Amino acid sequence: MYDVIIIGAGPAGLTAAYELSDSDKKVLVLEKKPQVGGLAETKVFGDYRYDIGPHRFFTKNQEVYDLFLNVLDKDAVEVNRKTRILFKNSYFDYPLTPVNALFGLGIFESISIGLSYIFARIKSYIGITKINNFEDWVVDRFGRKLFNNFFKNYTEKVWGIDCSDIGSDWAAQRIKGLSLSTAIKFALFPNSKKRPKTLVDKFYYPKLGAGMLWEKFEEIIINKNIDIAKEKIVTDIVKKNQGFIVSFKDSEGNEKSEETKNIFFSNPLLEFIDIFDGDVPQKVIESAKSLNYRNHISVHVTVDKKLFDDNWIYIHSPNVNMARIADFTNFSEAMSVDGNYPLTLEYFCFENDEIWNKRNDEIIEFGLKELRSIFNVEFNVVHSAVSRSPKAYPVIKTGYQVHIDIIKEWLSSLPNITAIGRSGMFKYNNQDHAMATGLYAARTLLGFGDFDPWEVNVDGEYHEEVSNN
Ligand SMILES: Cc1cc2nc3c(=O)[nH]c(=O)nc-3n(C[C@H](O)[C@H](O)[C@H](O)COP(=O)(O)OP(=O)(O)OC[C@H]3O[C@@H](n4cnc5c(N)ncnc54)[C@H](O)[C@@H]3O)c2cc1C
Structure with missing residues (x-):
């Protein structure tokens, strides 16, 4: 009988196992993939390593930050952040600077952006702005013109739904502290201590990709005699006496069960509800049906020519489906193989979308066609692969919180079961949050x-901790 079975060896599951590794608790971690790290893993294909999408580590939780740096030790590389937006065949700094916008968009467009911003601020000042969704939130802070140019298209590529159907809390969390005026202020005074996290321009990155952190965690945990069983997909959870029977399958379909007193789950919340073999109230089932995830496709290609020197570029251009592109040698030179450049091209979709159902070779061909249309230069492809991450983004649709509250209330009535992490808690959060939970x-x-864990905020801080920033 285990003291705890942890479902998922992503940042949340591995940090929980790490914290337990010095205790006398008997712990088993079950992970469905052949590798640890969850969404923050680095995919390994022989010598080639790619993150599934760019991962920048940042947190306001000092303890989590110290843990990140201690585990990485000499393998932490300091990175100067460079990120831009591609829109209408021009590059714009991210975050946008006034001079850059002026030259990129032309004087008339810039004046029109300025006027629309002033209009939005006046409306807000006299109190006639209503903020019901993401669109309202951004228009209020940036003006409608900038919303249409810089936010709408990209956001809808990522989420697949209209910006007016996306919850405003996503914007508040994602671009918290940022408005056109703060973007201008911090462009003029880059060293201000109150810089919002969207603007932080230096960060540490693991030398061999974001997932290296989690490979190191795995090594430490295994050395402390905790079993991390990979390629084990949890299929059923049944309550039994004072504990639970957790059933799982390996990659060959062999089934096995283990008994445990406690469960921490970091697999997607809606999937957990499906595999929980007990009395699930109808209203929980209905709430789960109202929620949805967005899938993520990474097209990994290593090319023999440097195409850009940004860490990543947001592709706001509506004429391509690609949402973002990263070159990992711009994070860490050690990511280069034989002087070549490993890129990840990102696509977001739902399960029934055409791209999700294409073969990998078709997706690579499609990605390369878009890549060539963006960078009009000759290059050779020395390696390519596709990674699919189902249920990668919990869709923060307007009104979703009501359903989460219903599910949360039910979960709190189940003793010895704890939801942790991003997918487990249906929160659109980063590694630091997952680690803290x-x-x-x-x-x-x-x-x-x-x-x-529900009291951990987006910055990885527990509710009563005080932020220094
Ligand atoms: C494209 C992209 C870019 C991102 N960029 C950043 C960034 O810049 N900075 C940052 O800090 N964070 C970033 N994140 C978020 C970060 O990856 C997540 O916050 C983090 O991985 C969440 O960790 P987790 O352990 O909660 O969940 P996950 O990473 O999702 O791990 C859950 C684990 O559970 C496993 N699992 C699922 N079902 C089962 C089952 N039935 N049985 C057994 N195992 C199962 C999964 O395989 C997975 O390994 C990004 C995420 C994505 C998708």
Whole structure:
């Protein structure tokens, strides 16, 4: 009988296991993929390594930050952030600077952006702005013109739904602290300490890709005698006496079950509800049906020519489906193989979309066609592959929180089961948040207090911790 079975060896699951690794608790981590790291893994194809999308580590939680740096140790590389937006065949700094916008868009367009911004601010000032969704939120802070140019197209590529159907809390969290005036202020005074995190321009990155952090975590945890069983997909959870029976299948379809007193799950929340073999109230089932995830496709290609020197570029241009592109040698030179450049091209889709159902070779061909249309130069492809991440983005649709609250209430009635991490809690959050939820779940189990992972905020801070920034 295990003390705890942790479902998923992503950042949340591995951090929980790490925290438990010095205790006498008997822990088993079950991971469906052949590799650890979850969405933050680095895909390995022989010598070639690619993240599934660019990963920049940033947190306001000092403890989580220290853990990140301690585990990486000498393998942390300092990166100067460079990110731009591609729109109408021109590049714009991200975040947008006034001079850049003026030259990129021309004086008339810039004046029109300025006027639309002033109009939005006046409306807000006299209190007639209503903010019900993402579109309202951005228009309020940037003006309608900039919303149409810089936010609408990209956001709809990522989410696949109209910006007016996306919850405003996504914007508040994603581009928190940023408005046209703050973007201008921080462009003029780049060293200000109050810089919002969207604008942070230096960060540490693991030398061999974001997933290297999680490979190192795995090594530490295994050395402390915790079993991380990979290629084990959890298929069923049944309550039994004081504990649970967790059933899982390996890659050959062989089934096995283990008994445990506690479960931490970081697999997608809606999937957890499906595999939980117990009384699930009808309203929870209905709420789960109202929620949805967005899938993510990474087209990995290594090319023999440097195409750009940004860490990543947001592709706002409506004429291509690609949403973002990253060159990992611009994060860490060690990511280069034989002097070539490993890129990840990102596409977002739903399960029934055409691209999700194409073969990998067709997706690569499509990605390369778009890549060539963006960068009008000759290059050779020395390696290519596709990674698919189902349920990568919980869709933060307007009104989703009502459904999450119903599910949360039900979960809180299930003793010894704790949701952790991004997918497990249906939160559009980063690694630091996932790590903090794992830490706090483990600490509750260890009897250090009654920590609720739902109280971890987007910056990875527990509700009563005070931010220094
Ligand atoms: C394209 C992209 C870019 C991102 N960029 C950043 C960034 O710049 N900075 C940042 O900090 N974060 C970034 N993130 C977010 C970051 O990857 C996640 O916050 C983090 O990986 C969440 O960790 P987790 O452990 O909660 O979940 P996950 O990483 O999703 O891990 C869950 C694990 O559970 C496993 N699992 C699922 N179902 C089962 C099952 N039935 N049985 C067993 N195992 C199962 C999965 O295989 C997975 O390994 C990005 C994410 C994406 C998709």
